[in-house]
Amino acid sequence: MSHVFPRHCKSDFPTAVAGDGCYLVDATGKRYFDGSGGAAVSCLGHSNARVKQAIRDQLEVLEFAHTGFFTSQPAEALADLLIANAPGQIDRAYFVSGGSEAVEAAIKLARQYFVEQGQPQRRHLISRRQSYHGNTLGALAAGGNAWRQAQFSPLLIEVSHIAPCYEYAERGEAESLADYGQRAANELEEEIMRLGPENVMAFLAEPVVGATLGAVPAVEGYFTRIREICDQYGVLLILDEVMCGMGRTGHLFACEAEGISPDILCIAKGLGAGYQPIGAMLCTSEIYDAIKNGSGFFQHGHTYVGHPVAAAAGLAVVSELLERDLMPQVKARGAYLEARLRDTFGQHPHIGDIRGRGLFWGVEIVADRTSKRPFAQKHGIAGKVKKAAFAEGLVCYPMPGTRDGKIGDHVMLAPPFISTEADLDGAVVMLARAIQTVLAAIPSEA
Secondary structure, three states: OOOOOOOOOOOOOOOEEEEEOOEEEEOOOOEEEEOOHHHHOOOOOOOOHHHHHHHHHHHHHOOOOOOOOOOOHHHHHHHHHHHHHOOOOEEEEEEEOOHHHHHHHHHHHHHHHHHHOOOOOOOEEEEEOOOOOOOOHHHHHHOOOHHHHHHHHHHOOOOEEEOOOOHHHHOOOOOOHHHHHHHHHHHHHHHHHHHOHHHEEEEEEOOEEOOOOOOEEOOOOHHHHHHHHHHHHOOEEEEEOOOOOOOOOOOOOHHHHHOOOOOEEEEOHHHOOOOOOOEEEEEEHHHHHHHHOOOOOOOOOOOOOOOHHHHHHHHHHHHHHHHOOHHHHHHHHHHHHHHHHHHHHOOOOOEEEEEEOOOOEEEEEOOEOOOOEOOOHHHOHHHHHHHHHHHHOEEOEEEEOOOOOOOOEEEEEOOOOOOOHHHHHHHHHHHHHHHHHHHHOOOOOO
16 A cells, blocks of 8 residues: 555556656556656656766765855856856846746745835736646746636635637637737736736746646737836736746747747746756846845745755756757757647547647647537546546646636647657557547537
């Protein structure tokens, strides 16, 4: 009998015993293609020699030094490398242990920045419906997924939520892409005016929405307008690249595709590639200087902030991404995966949309392709697809509640950057079989 408290108490999971490139192996010897990189984490696969050696080497010299007393060489080197490649005026890196912590730190930094600037009335945070920013209480409140928030709502801070840029489901029939993007972005200005511009501290968004929408990029021009609005009203722009950053979309930082730079940027997942738990909150020199020249103390912290072994792993991961020039490969493999998905599902009667960027793709499953009507929640499509794909030997990332946190289903793929075309072919074949198995068991009237 296990004493582990699992994510799903009524499920029995196989035991993972080995990782081999793009594959995971369980205790029976069965191999699974890691088609979602866990949760868009394993960008370098599971047996990268350089990263493993960097961890061993760091353990030989220093395993831990609390940042209340020391900095460390790997943390300094990783910060230097990230900032050398960061967009805009991003100038400082604050290391944490994961994405939720990065978002928590970003929210608290935004608040403290305005307090230090003599604007303590700025307290409102705005984000988007159907966003996901983490599972700690602050990050959960910032997220826009009703299902995740429901039972914890009495504990959550008040956060405003505007519409996502979700062209497939929310663009009007007669509306151009450009007009839709501007309309969606202008909801931010409307909400700022409703709250009072002097009271709003930050807007938080994912450049490509991951878990809760299924790899949805914004339409062209949307984030340009968002940046303009934030600048006009003195609101900080926080971009959550925890899932879509670190090369996942074909750019080291996902916002590069939008031609903008944030004031605060959150990364994790691909930063450590699964080899160590690490995330980071990055900020501009202006924000850092406000703290440095004010109280001099960011009133935030965790025990494992800047952990030397995690930082050493992160340094090796980012070095691999840059020195092996993996961004062009992500774009090329992403184009190949998109073509395979469109060839397989482009005319499928129950696939409504195929969207994504780089090696980050989502397929939305619908009851009716013409009307875009999703399946009823009772059918549990996403959960069944996850189970059927796993039986085939594919780890993918299906999620329910695509439309509003309750109805709608999508499947997300985020394979390792080292995936071959043959690996991707196999993943699409397994996914197609899994979807077919699930849909064949759904009554036709559904």
